[in-house]
Amino acid sequence: MLAATFIKNLSESRLELEFTLNNGILVLFGPSGAGKTTVLQCISGLASPDGGYISLNGRTFYSSEHKINIPARLRNIGYVFQDYALFPHMTVKQNAMYGVRGCKGKDRGDKVKRYRLTVLEVLEMLKITDLQDRYPAQLSGGEKQRAALARALMTEPELLLLDEPLSALDDKTRFQLQKELKKLQREWEIPFILVTHSRSELKALGDQALLLTNGRQYRSLTEIKICN
Amino acid sequence: MNMHPIILSIKVALISTIIVMLLGTATAWLLCRIRFSGKNILETVIGLPLVLPPTVIGFGLLLLFGRNALLGSFLENTLHIQVVFTWRAAVIAAVVVSLPLMYRSARAAFETVDGNLESAARTLGASELRIFLTVTLPLALPGILAGILLAFARALGEFGATLMLAGNIPGRTQTIPLAIFFAAESGDMRTAGYLVAVITLASFVVTYSINAWFGRKETQFSRQRGERNAGSDFY
Numbered sequence: 001m002l003a004a005t006f007i008k009n010l011s012e013s014r015l016e017l018e019f020t021l022n023n024g025i026l027v028l029f030g031p032s033g034a035g036k037t038t039v040l041q042c043i044s045g046l047a048s049p050d051g052g053y054i055s056l057n058g059r060t061f062y063s064s065e066h067k068i069n070i071p072a073r074l075r076n077i078g079y080v081f082q083d084y085a086l087f088p089h090m091t092v093k094q095n096a097m098y099g100v101r102g103c104k105g106k107d108r109g110d111k112v113k114r115y116r117l118t119v120l121e122v123l124e125m126l127k128i129t130d131l132q133d134r135y136p137a138q139l140s141g142g143e144k145q146r147a148a149l150a151r152a153l154m155t156e157p158e159l160l161l162l163d164e165p166l167s168a169l170d171d172k173t174r175f176q177l178q179k180e181l182k183k184l185q186r187e188w189e190i191p192f193i194l195v196t197h198s199r200s201e202l203k204a205l206g207d208q209a210l211l212l213t214n215g216r217q218y219r220s221l222t223e224i225k226i227c228n
Numbered sequence: 229m230n231m232h233p234i235i236l237s238i239k240v241a242l243i244s245t246i247i248v249m250l251l252g253t254a255t256a257w258l259l260c261r262i263r264f265s266g267k268n269i270l271e272t273v274i275g276l277p278l279v280l281p282p283t284v285i286g287f288g289l290l291l292l293f294g295r296n297a298l299l300g301s302f303l304e305n306t307l308h309i310q311v312v313f314t315w316r317a318a319v320i321a322a323v324v325v326s327l328p329l330m331y332r333s334a335r336a337a338f339e340t341v342d343g344n345l346e347s348a349a350r351t352l353g354a355s356e357l358r359i360f361l362t363v364t365l366p367l368a369l370p371g372i373l374a375g376i377l378l379a380f381a382r383a384l385g386e387f388g389a390t391l392m393l394a395g396n397i398p399g400r401t402q403t404i405p406l407a408i409f410f411a412a413e414s415g416d417m418r419t420a421g422y423l424v425a426v427i428t429l430a431s432f433v434v435t436y437s438i439n440a441w442f443g444r445k446e447t448q449f450s451r452q453r454g455e456r457n458a459g460s461d462f463y
Contacts (some may be wrong), residue, residue, distance in 0.1 A: 046347050072350040085348040092453050098362075099352030155352055 007053025024207030045072030078157030086136040093132040099155035142173035232408035245321035252330030282388020317394035321382035337371025
């Protein structure tokens, strides 16, 4: 379970959040500039909140009270960037494998044993097996998105963060990937947090939604059941 | 024909380039990532040899490394390493004048690497060292290679500071530029002309390699990244 209660000062406003997430897809919804990406960065450890508490499955990642701030690389949170951030000098397969070699020693042994899936299985699941030897520059937007998903999933994250994953895609690909994301979440049974400014995506994907609006204070609508 | 200036020049340029490559890349990487007061001053000091007259650099180095200077006497009396009037002095002069070229190329190269890629590597569990070796460095490599070549060419051509710190001792500290100057001054145009041909050819090859490398890289990378590479705007 993800529990997050934190504040973060933005350049012109202040972000205040309080939510918990057990499973399913939480959609972070709001206009551009509302701090949606900042929320993902604080949860993943790429940015530090200015106070509060973040924990995932009992592990405290951030606590201003206890002066805890676990670095991003130890949080085991998958992050799919808005521009995918695929390594341009590596093939799809090398990209997907990058997070696997990150663990060493005993950790690595455990992790390898624990793996449910090999890289080929993940690529197969995302239908990009044929593309494994291609470089990101040779991929379409939808294919890049799948490659970025594969790379994040290969680390077997306990939580997956997706920053506007479908915004750069054409309607057909977007619709297709929407369905697949939903299916993926049901299969992997880890919570997803998905950032979007599109109302249709909110409706199609959200099990829960958190609304971020501009203003001095952020109103949070916690655990609104949209679909279920 | 006396080959000594050529051999000495290559030795001095190679050693100084190795030092500058490590020092310049490490400094550029650090200064890209950390902020501290006085950073601007440090960057200015590193870049100063580009604009200062070589005699000023030579004078400054004499103040540091001279026999009676603080660093010079420590090196000579405690570590028994003589600096002035040896090939080491030529290396030091070459390092100081070529470091800004390496630093600027590396700095520009690191700045073109998308910070999101490093963030992505972080979320994939990579340590900062691994990120540097597997993401930042490979993507910055063209600019870094350009910096290395420029630093080598600059070290090969160093004259003023070398003359002041290392002197002109034939067979010991006389590099190609010094040999050209003193041969021409004494009217030995044949030796001077021969050495001029050697160093011009070497510089041509270095510059041509950079241009050819970037010409190839640009067609490759413009497909891949849609942007020009760092260092290519040096020429």
